[in-house]
Amino acid sequence: MPDVKCNVSNCTYWGEGNNCIADAILVEIDRHANNSYDMSANGELVGDAAHKDHAHDPAETCCHTFKSKH
Numbered sequence: 342m343p344d345v346k347c348n349v350s351n352c353t354y355w356g357e358g359n360n361c362i363a364d365a366i367l368v369e370i371d372r373h374a375n376n377s378y379d380m381s382a383n384g385e386l387v388g389d390a391a392h393k394d395h396a397h398d399p400a401e402t403c404c405h406t407f408k409s410k411h
Contacts, residue, residue: 353408367405370394374403 345361347354354363367378367390378390396402 347404349404349407351410352406353410354406355410361406363406365406368402369405370396371401371403376405378405 345363345366346359347361348359349355350359352361354361356362367386369376369378373394378386
């Protein structure tokens with residue numbers, strides 16, 4: 342898996358050196374930011390999460406892998 346950097350330190354998957362330590366990452370377009378998508382334990386997309394979109398630039402995307410630390 343490639344290195345994924347993350348500056349959101351209150352995420353469960355945030356690791357030392359601003360590294361994302363999640364097993365899989367789900368990036369979505371902003372239009373779907375409030376949707377709730379599921380991924381299987383092995384990182385496969387489940388149900389409605391298995392679709393394709395098109396973004397024109399990075400500002401139109403968001404990370405659905407974020408899970409707040411409690």
